[in-house]
Amino acid sequence: MKRTATGAPLLVGWRGRNKWAGRAGSRAVLVAGTAGLIIASAGIAAAAPSYGPSIGAAGSGPVTQTVGPNHEKAVPATSVTITPSEVAALRKGHFTAAMAWHQASTFATGVTQGAEAEFKLLGIKVVATTQANFNAATQVDQLQTIEALRPSAILSLPVDPVTEASAYRQVSAKGSKLILLSNVPQGLSYPKQYSGMVTDDLANMGKQAAELLGQAMHGQGNVGFMYYDANYYVTNERDAAFRTYLHLLYPKIHIVAQVAMPDPNKAQTVASAMLTRYPDIQGIYVPWSAPPAESVLAALRSFGNRTGVRVVTMDLDPSIDANLCQNHYLAGIVADQPYLLGQTMAKEAGLAILGKSVPRFAVVKALAVTRENILQAWKATLNQAPPANIASACR
C-alpha cells in the first residue's frame, strides 16, 4: 500500500490530484452547472404549452349558478333519500366502506362524523379512514392500501384530479363504489367509474359572502380580494361567485386589489403586503378560514390601526369564530354543512351498493353565519356544541 510522507495509508489513486478539483476548475463547473440548469429550465418553459394566467381571479368568468366540474347540473342533497326497505337490504348485506380524505381539518372531521352516523344506521361498517395532508402521492398510496380491504364503497375528496385519476380508476375497477366530494378525477365516467359527487352550493356561498360583506360595509367602499391561486374547483367557483355577486348587488363597492395566495400558510405575508399597498381597503374576502383567514386576522391585528376593516370568509373554525363575536374584524362566515355532506355521501354510497340510481351532482346549501346565530350554526353544521371559548365569547 502506498503511504504519505508521514506514513499514513494513501487512499488516493496514483493519478494524483483531480483536474477539476482546483479552484478555477470548480468555479467553471459551478458556472456551467448553474447555467445549464437555468438554460434547461428556460428552454423547457419556452417549449411548454402555455398554461395561461393563474386559475382564480384572472381566469374565471362570472358565476351565478352552481354547476359541476364537468358542467353537471346540480340537484339538492335533500333529494337523496333511502327507503326503509333499502335500509333493511343494506343491513342484511354486511357491507363495508372506507373514507380517503384530502387532509385533516374541522371540515373533514365533520364530514367523517356525518358519514359514520349514517353508515351506522345503514349497517355499513367503516373499515378505514385516511387523510393525505393535501399530498396527491400520499393519497394514491392510501387508496392502494384501502383497495386491499375491498370496501363496498369509498368516500373521497381527491386532492389532484390529474395525477390521481389512474388510482381512482383502478379502485373503481376492483368493484368499490366511489362517492366523491367536491372534485372528480379527470376522465372518470359517471356512473360506471364513480357513482356520484356531492359538494356545497358553491355559487350560493359566494353570493352569501358578498351579502355579508356588502351589508357590513354599508354598500360602499374598497375591497381586497384574496384568492387561492390553484386549479381547485371548489374555491375557484366560490371566489368567482363572490366577485360576480359583489359587483351585481353592490355596485358602489369596488375590488381594488386582487391578490393571489398560492400557499395558504403564507396568507399573513400576502395580507400584510396588500394592506400596506392599499391603505384604504375597508373589506377583505378570504377564500376559507384556517389557515388563511386566521392569518389575515393576525395581519390586521399587527397593523393595529385598521379596526374598521371587515373580513368575510368560508367555513367555521375554532381558530377564528370567537373573533366574530368579539366584533373585531370578522363580519360573517359562510358555513358549509360538513355533517350533512357526510350523511348525503353515505346515503349515496348505500344506494350505489344496492345498484340504485344516484344523482350525478348533488349540492348542500350553506349557512350565512353572524354573531347572532353562530352558536346554533355550530350545532347545525358540525353536529356538535361549539368550543367553550366560542360559547363564552358569543354568549
Added chain:
Amino acid sequence: MSVLTGTGTSQSADARAARRARLGRGARALIPYAGFALIFVVFAIVLRSHGFASGSNLESIVEQNASIAIMAMGYAFTLGAGEIDLSIGSTVAVVALTTALVLEQQPAWAGVLVGLAIGLGVGLVNGLLTVLLRVPSFLITLGMMSVLAGIAEALTNLQSVAVTNNAFNGVFGSGSLGPVPSLFVWVGAVLVVAQVVLRRTRYGRHVLAVGGGREAAVSTGIRVRSVRVSALVISAVSAALAGLLYAGRLQGAAYTLGSTDLLTVIAAAIIGGTSLFGGKASVPGALVGALLLGMLQEGLILMGLGVPDQLIAEGVVVVVAVAVGLRERPE
C-alpha cells in the same frame, strides 16, 4: 507475575473487549432487519384476514415506497459523508414536472435525459456552493429547496400535467419487466449499484472516511471536496430518479410531489443504520427502513385506526426504532 504475563493478560482483555464491541456493533447492525421482521410478523398475524401477507399486498408496499427507498439509499451516501440535502423534495417536483412537459412533445428518452440532467445540475450546484463558499450543506440546500419549490410552482402555474407517454409510464412505474413490476427492477438495480459502490470501491471508503472525520481524511490524502460534492450529487440524482418514478407511477406530475418526503427519507436512512453524524452508512438498511415505514403506515390503516392514532403509533415506533439502533456517535 512477570511483566510479560501482565502485558499478555492486558492484551487478551483488550482483545476480548474489542471482540465484544465488534459483536455489539454487528448485533446493532441487525436491528433494522429484526425490527422489520417483527413488525411484519405482528401485522401478518393481526391482519391475516385482510391479506396483509399476500403477495399482492407485499408487492403494493414495495411499489408505494419505491421512490422513498431509492432516495433513502442515495441519502445514505450523503449522510455517510457528513452532509445533508434538504432540497430533495423540491428536486422531485421540478424533475417530475419538467419531464412531464417534455414528454408532451418529445419521446421518452428525451424526458428522462432532461430529468436526470436537472438532478445532476442541482447536485452540482449544491455541492460546489457548499465547498467553495464553505457554508454548511444544510444552509445551501435549504435555499435551493426554496428556489426549486418556486420553480416547480411557476412551471405550470400550479397546474398538474398528465403523462400519456406509454413507453415512459411502462418503464418508470406503471409497467413490468416480464413478471417483475418495473418499480421492483428499479429498486433492485439501485440497491445493487449503491451497495457495490459503497462497500466494494475506494470511493465508498472515501465517503465514509470523509464523514467519519474530515481532517483525518485530508491528512490521508483523500480528495475531500470532491467526495462532498459527489455526495450531494448522489442525493440529487436519486431524487431525480424518484421524480421520474413518481411521474410514471401516477402518470402525471404536480408541484406538490415529493413535498412531504424529506423527513421520511432521512428517517428511513437512519432507521436503517446510517448515522446522522456521518461516517456510517448502510444501503440495504436504508431500503429496509423505507419499507418498514411504509409497511407501518399501511398496517395501521388496515387495522382501522383513526388518523390521529395512526400518527401517534407511527411516531412511537420510529422513536423506539431509532433509540434502539442509534447507540453511538462516531468521533
